[in-house]
Amino acid sequence: MTIDRRKFFKSIAITSMSIIGVRASGAPKAETDEHDSEFYGILYDSSICIGCQACEKACAKAHGLPEPTDKPEKGILRKTSENQRCVINSYETSQGEVYVRNQCMHCDEPACAAACLTQAMYKTKEGPVIWRENKCMGCRYCMISCPFDVPKFEYGSTNPKIQKCDMCYDRIIEGKKPVCVETCGDALFFGTRQELLTEARRRITEIPELYLDSIYGKEVAGGTGYLYLAPVTPDELGFDKRIQDSSYPALTKSFLYSVPSVFILVPTLLLGIHEATKSKKTKDENYD
Amino acid sequence: MTSPILPISKATRNQSSWQFLMSELKPRGKWLTPFNLISIPIILAGVVLIIIRFTQGLESVSNVNQEIPWGLWKGFNVVTGVAFAGGAYVLTFIVYILKVDKFHSIVRVTVLNGFLAYLFYAGALVLDLGKPWNIFNPIIGNSFGASSVLFLVAWHFLLYIVAQLIEFSPAIAEWLGSRRAHKLLSGLTLGAVIFGITLSTLHQSGLGALFLMASQKIHPLWSNEFIPILFLVSSVFAGLSMVIFEGSISQRVFFQKISPKNHEARNNLVQSLSKICAFSMFAYLAMQFLVFIHGQHWNLLNTPMGYWFLLEMLGFVLLPMALFFYASRTSNILLSRIAAIITILGIILNRLNVSIIAFRWDAATHYIPSWMEVVVSVSIILIQIWIFRWVISRMPVLSESPRWAQHTKP
Numbered sequence: 001m002t003i004d005r006r007k008f009f010k011s012i013a014i015t016s017m018s019i020i021g022v023r024a025s026g027a028p029k030a031e032t033d034e035h036d037s038e039f040y041g042i043l044y045d046s047s048i049c050i051g052c053q054a055c056e057k058a059c060a061k062a063h064g065l066p067e068p069t070d071k072p073e074k075g076i077l078r079k080t081s082e083n084q085r086c087v088i089n090s091y092e093t094s095q096g097e098v099y100v101r102n103q104c105m106h107c108d109e110p111a112c113a114a115a116c117l118t119q120a121m122y123k124t125k126e127g128p129v130i131w132r133e134n135k136c137m138g139c140r141y142c143m144i145s146c147p148f149d150v151p152k153f154e155y156g157s158t159n160p161k162i163q164k165c166d167m168c169y170d171r172i173i174e175g176k177k178p179v180c181v182e183t184c185g186d187a188l189f190f191g192t193r194q195e196l197l198t199e200a201r202r203r204i205t206e207i208p209e210l211y212l213d214s215i216y217g218k219e220v221a222g223g224t225g226y227l228y229l230a231p232v233t234p235d236e237l238g239f240d241k242r243i244q245d246s247s248y249p250a251l252t253k254s255f256l257y258s259v260p261s262v263f264i265l266v267p268t269l270l271l272g273i274h275e276a277t278k279s280k281k282t283k284d285e286n287y288d
Numbered sequence: 289m290t291s292p293i294l295p296i297s298k299a300t301r302n303q304s305s306w307q308f309l310m311s312e313l314k315p316r317g318k319w320l321t322p323f324n325l326i327s328i329p330i331i332l333a334g335v336v337l338i339i340i341r342f343t344q345g346l347e348s349v350s351n352v353n354q355e356i357p358w359g360l361w362k363g364f365n366v367v368t369g370v371a372f373a374g375g376a377y378v379l380t381f382i383v384y385i386l387k388v389d390k391f392h393s394i395v396r397v398t399v400l401n402g403f404l405a406y407l408f409y410a411g412a413l414v415l416d417l418g419k420p421w422n423i424f425n426p427i428i429g430n431s432f433g434a435s436s437v438l439f440l441v442a443w444h445f446l447l448y449i450v451a452q453l454i455e456f457s458p459a460i461a462e463w464l465g466s467r468r469a470h471k472l473l474s475g476l477t478l479g480a481v482i483f484g485i486t487l488s489t490l491h492q493s494g495l496g497a498l499f500l501m502a503s504q505k506i507h508p509l510w511s512n513e514f515i516p517i518l519f520l521v522s523s524v525f526a527g528l529s530m531v532i533f534e535g536s537i538s539q540r541v542f543f544q545k546i547s548p549k550n551h552e553a554r555n556n557l558v559q560s561l562s563k564i565c566a567f568s569m570f571a572y573l574a575m576q577f578l579v580f581i582h583g584q585h586w587n588l589l590n591t592p593m594g595y596w597f598l599l600e601m602l603g604f605v606l607l608p609m610a611l612f613f614y615a616s617r618t619s620n621i622l623l624s625r626i627a628a629i630i631t632i633l634g635i636i637l638n639r640l641n642v643s644i645i646a647f648r649w650d651a652a653t654h655y656i657p658s659w660m661e662v663v664v665s666v667s668i669i670l671i672q673i674w675i676f677r678w679v680i681s682r683m684p685v686l687s688e689s690p691r692w693a694q695h696t697k698p
Contacts, residue, residue, distance in 0.1 A: 144499075
């Protein structure tokens with residue numbers, strides 16, 4: 001399905017580009033190389049997480065950000081920011097205190113990457129959604145589009161960056177695990193999305209009293225690279241109920257579909273009306 | 289037909305083109321007018337703030353935050369401003385495609401207005417960009433985010449600015465007295481018009497489509513899958529209301545520029561424009577109503593956001609629509625102008641609602657623009673008016689074309 005979408009976008013790009021008069025080879029490349037099932041992701045197990053913040057600290061150190069000083073506390077919502085790519089929050093739930101980690105979800109079909117007009121936000125074939133500084137204009141449309149409000153902007157800087165988790169992409173291409181996974185005991189588990197789903201199901205089957213029988217991230221926003229296991233429903237853990245289960249880029253599909261047809265139909269129609277309303281008199285008319 | 293492309297007109301035959309340009313750049317008439325006295329300090333303050341913004345970051349001037357990343361410069365100058373520039377594509381459609389000649393006298397000024405508006409909204413956009421030096425990435429190079437609605441809007445902005453420049457260029461050729469250029473450029477008008485209308489339908493709706501992926505972040509009364517169509521339809525009466533409003537001011541300020549014949553015709557034009565506004569507003573209201581029924585949001589009406597929505601729909605669409613109808617039936621020009629002003633306020637309200645006010649209406653921290661953002665926004669509009677005035681008093685925009693140009697055949 002994803003591949004269909006990509007093919008579609010590519011064909012749209014080629015069509016509209018050639019109409020605009022730009023070489024069609026400028027259309028997005030990279031995207032058809034690999035298929036989604038090989039996307040890497042991370043399984044987060046909130047039934048095991050003890051909220052020790054070791055991953056937060058490792059993340060800050062690895063990305064040159066200040067070490068977080070506040071601790072997860074019930075009733076206080078900590079948010080990711082331009083200085084913090086991941087946070088652990090604590091929630092009082094029907095099953096007692098549960099910790100939840102928040103960071104970029106690395107969607108299979110990311111809204112931010114579909115929104116980005118320069119491909120600065122980019123879904124790599126390995127799975128991480130990364131941000132590429134040399135392409136970004138700083139328009140912040142990714143922030144408007146992301147349903148999880150993940151990308152954070154350095155408003156105080158004259159050369160601002162977008163800060164968000166990149167799943168330690170540079171480590172992944174070297175064959176290493178993201179720093180958070182390496183720091184954590186069992187609450188973070190790294191692997192391909194298939195492996196994560198298998199592992200999640202294994203945990204649910206082996207210790208059913210610890211888990212709700214559902215994996216958050218399997219469907220939400222069209223599927224995400226981060227998967228969550230928890231003893232309670234996502235609502236109790238601060239996840240926005242309004243986030244839809246289907247893909248976000250699909251919401252703009254029909255609009256983008258209509259562009260090539262508008263480009264063919266409207267000028268034809270206008271020229272037709274112009275010719276039809278032409279009279280001998282208008283030959284002397286002044287077009288200015 | 290032997291005159292060169294570059295300027296040599298009867299008045300300037302003795303001067304070099306450089307001297308001609310320098311003399312045209314000098315202000316005309318007295319410059320200590322109330323408008324100048326108010327606008328100069330604001331523009332200077334705006335320039336200072338823009339310098340601060342680029343030396344200390346967006347945060348130093350703007351109140352935009354992590355949850356509401358688009359503020360006044362995008363929501364007002366870009367999203368709202370583009371709707372007001374819609375008059376250009378509607379009028380070029382009426383004049384060049386339908387060939388309704390009576391609107392010919394106001395088409396140039398509207399295109400000029402549209403052109404300057406787009407140029408300055410692109411300017412506002414640059415201020416808001418975090419890395420404006422990368423602005424050419426979506427235009428050149430290998431960074432085409434072709435799956436992005438914003439990519440589409442950016443390209444259409446750029447192309448439409450060019451199309452409008454071509455539409456307006458015969459006036460520049462007349463100003464420079466260049467007959468050959470005039471002939472050549474006039475020949476391009478129809479193509480530019482057809483291309484321009486197509487681009488307009490796409491990017492007027494595209495600005496609405498920008499918010500499709502953010503639909504859950506916008507209050508349900510304003511967010512729906514039909515935003516693109518609603519934006520497109522409302523740009524018709526937004527643009528024409530701006531034409532009526534701008535015309536009522538130009539008619540006074542540039543009284544001498546307009547020929548007596550056109551002065552008389554103008555009242556009739558306002559009446560016709562009112563009629564188009566009224567009908568397009570009726571269509572818009574009907575669509576809003578269908579969308580509302582379709583969304584099944586009756587329960588939301590009895591909330592503060594619901595009252596706000598009703599105020600927008602009844603006070604700023606239904607009311608001016610009724611006024612436009614009544615004004616066009618009774619040929620009441622004053623009433624048309626009042627209706628146009630209410631409509632303009634209504635469009636500002638609508639676009640700000642979608643892009644700022646109802647966006648993350650449930651967020652803990654709300655966005656309220658800082659005074660500095662407001663000053664910069666206003667400065668941009670004032671600079672635009674300055675340039676508009678400069679062009680009007682020099683080029684044949686409101687005034688008649690020189691005799692030689694009137695007989696040029698396309």
